[in-house]
Amino acid sequence: MQNIALVGNPNSGKTTLFNVLTGSNQHVGNWPGVTVEKKEGSFKHKGALYNVVDLPGTYSLGAYSEDELVARDFIVKGNPDVVINVVDATNLERNLYLTTQLLEMGANVVVALNMMDEAESKQIMISTKDLSEALGVPVISTVAAKKKGIQELIDGTLKAMNQEPRKIVFTYGKEIDEEISKIRDLLKDESLPYPDDWTALKLLEGDQEMLSIVEKMDQVKTHLKSLQADNVDYELDIVDKRYAYVNGITKKCVVKPAEEIVTATDKIDRILTSRLFGLPIFGLIMYLVFQLTFVVGSDILGGYVETAIEIFGEFVEGWLVSVGSPDWLVSFVIEGFVGGVGAVLVFVPLIMVLYFFLAILEDTGYMSRAAYIMDGIMRAVGLHGKTFISMIVGFGCNVPGIMATRTLENKKDRMIAILINPFMSCGARLPIYLVFIAAFFPNNGGLVLFIIYALGIGMALLMGKLFSKTLFKGESSHFIMELPPYRLPSPTSVLRDMWEKVWDFVKRAGTVIFAVVALLWVMSVLPMGVEPYSQESILGRVGQFIAPLFAPAGFGTWQASVSLFAGIAAKEAVVAVLGMVYAGVSEGSELVNAIRDSFTTLSAVSFLVMTLLYTPCAAVIATVKKETNSYKWAAFMAIYPFVLAWSLAVLVYQIGSLMGF
Structure with a gap:
């Protein structure tokens, strides 16, 4: 099978092109030895199968980040048959700098001149023929988002496979x-x-x-x-020569209007990124996202999954009894598996809706503005503006959020970004919030969820300020970020992004959470002869040993204690374990009622603060070890959030009690 590599600047439409070429025939992993994400896919053309590798988006092929090293190592060592260089036609000068480096490497390059429709809307005229002759490589116009020029690109790429790449001779003086x-x-x-x-x-x-x-x-x-x-x-001289080469080409091939065209993006950004309105609008948008999550995910879709799990549980229980299954097996399947994992899966509609709206914000280009808007605040607390990008990624999952910090060149900025990322509420914590909101704040779900997420961001900024003044003193590097034009979200891209995150959540529920629940179920029914799920079980005794630690925070029950410690394996397990230990309830409404009976409003708030801030899951701790290459920082990540969360939870409960709540 022949290999095609896709390489390009961030926001050039490279990932969109990858999705168009490969469709559903793609998979995601990590490059060997590093934490950089590896996307591969394939497509068929005239009966032949071609492999496509989506390399990390990068502005250059230096050695300043893992992204750049992975991209250039694959091009040189991986020997792809063709490298498709995706170039943003609206920013040709900047994008062609990467093209120049590819040509220096002797790669077999085909240029996909993407976003030609946006270039034309700005009255930027580009002669693909002249550009191709100047570069010495095929140049093909595309609009990946609208699937225009894709067949021409495929034909040009396959033709280039059968030709020797033209050797470009550069002179640097x-x-x-x-x-x-x-x-x-x-x-x-x-x-x-x-x-x-x-x-x-x-x-x-x-x-x-x-x-x-x-x-x-x-x-x-x-x-x-x-x-x-x-x-x-000679470094700056070499860079200057590359840009001189690029400028010489663009003068021959590009015609721009005498005056820069004010686009719709420019007009919108005057409001959405302004100092006066930018931050309030960002807060309002996120508040609306959380409100819509509850309205659509709970009120409209919520009951279907709960009903399906109830029907499934009744069917499985009836079938097991009909075939003469032993009582312990029926108990494990119904109270352990269906009650535990089902208690998590019941929240899939809300998670799906939240990821859907976040994917829309990402696809329109607004999330880049969010990072830009937050730059001033990040600077005020001693953090790099780019740190907020990794924090946004952490809303989906803290593991890729921590991995996203690799784009920060300054070690101080990167370490702080890693240590504060777990305060971003990942999707795995969402079921915990939702079940407690349903129990105590059913009429204000969106507002409460917004406050929880805002508290996480606030704590991250506060700890970032503390770390920048104590553990990691020094100057932050400059914040340079490109704001892509606003675009209508692609339904395919939005649904794919939502599905990938939801499917990852479901897989974790069916694997990691199941393993945790299975272990705890065994502990909850042993030793033989005790009442299952009681204080006399092994699980109950462990919980009673732990419970005094949480008594000052108002939730010193053995059920709450074991659920929190199960959450260190995987945060979704908190709800799964609560669903199991409260008599194996499988319906969301039953779990809500059980929690309402076991907590007060104040202790519920304290518990939410604890789950927001305490020790991240094992996968996050392992990622910290890998990213920092240090067991010391992995241990620090396991301990300091727990101490902070416990302290704040106790503070909330004790002050609330004194005030009569």
Whole structure:
């Protein structure tokens, strides 16, 4: 099978093109040895199957982040048959910088000149013929979001597979060209994973990975040290030459209007990103998202899943009894599996609706504005503006949220972003909030959910400020972010994003949560002879041992205690365990009633504060270990949120009690 790599700047439409090419024939994993996401898919053309690899979005192919290293290593070492370089036609100069680096590497490039409709709306005229001749590679106009030019791109890509890539000869000026030649000669007898010319160029740029590769090559090291001794630094000169090359091309191929066109995006941004209205509008939008989540997810869709689980439980119980199954098996399946996992699955409609609206905000381009709007606040507490992007990702799941911090170049910013991300309410905590809201705040669900999420953001900012003043002192780096134009959300893209997140939630409910529930069910019915789910069971005794710790916070029951500790394995397990220990209830309404009987309004608020802030799940702690390469920080992540959450939960309950709530 032949391989096609997709590479391009962020917001160039690369992922949209990947989805159009591969459809549902795609899967997601991680690149070997790193935490960068790997997307692969395939498509058929005239009976042949082609593999497509969606490389991380990047502005360049340096060595400043894992994204850049993964992209360039695959292009050089992975030997793709063709590299489709997705270029944003509205920002040709900036995008062609990456194209220049691809050509330097000798890649077999096909340029997909994407978003041509937006370029035309700005009266930007681009001659694809002249651009193709100037670059020496095929250039094909596309509008991936509307599936325009896709067949032409496929035809051009497959044609390029059968042709030798044209060798582009760049000149960086006499002095630099001579230095490249000298280093290339020193490298010719060495066994390198990269082309000699390109390696020599990267060494002159001061590329850290390349410098580590030649660490044991004495002649090369001696030559580079002599350049350092002479205070010679070619990096900026090389960058200038690339941009000069790009500017020369765009002057020949692009015609822009005399005056810049004010687009609809510009007009909308004057309001949505203004200092006066930006933050209130962001808050209002998120509040409406949570209100719609409850109206649509609970009032309209909520009852269907609960009814289905009830019918399923009755059917399975009847079938098990009819085939003479032992009582313990019936108990495990109905009270353990259906009661535990079912208590989580009943909230799938609300999770689905929340992810649907968040996907719409992402697809329209508004989430990038949210990060821009929050930059001033992030700066005020000593954080990098880009940190908020990883925080937004954390709303889906804290694992990719922590992984998203790899785009931060400053170590201080990255470490702080990692340590505060678990305060972002991931989708796994949503069932906990929802069942307590249904029990105590049924008429104000959207408002309460909004307050919980806002509290998480507030605590993240507060701890970020504390960490920046204590553990990680130093200056933050500059915040540079591109705001893509507003677009109508693609139904396919929105539904795919929603489905991926919901399906991941369902898989966790059927695997991790089931394993946790199975273990705790065994503990809840042993030793033999005790009443199941009682204080005399092993689980009850463990819970009683833990419970005094939470008594000052108002929920010192063994059921609440074991559910919280089960949540360290997976946050969804909190509701699953509550559903099991309260007599194996399988219906959402039964669990709500059980919780209403076991908590007061004040202790429920205290419990919500605890679940919002306490120790993240095991997967998050493992990710922290992998990202920081330190057991110390993994242990810190396990301990400090628990201490903080417990302290605040106790504070809420004790102050509330003194005030008579």
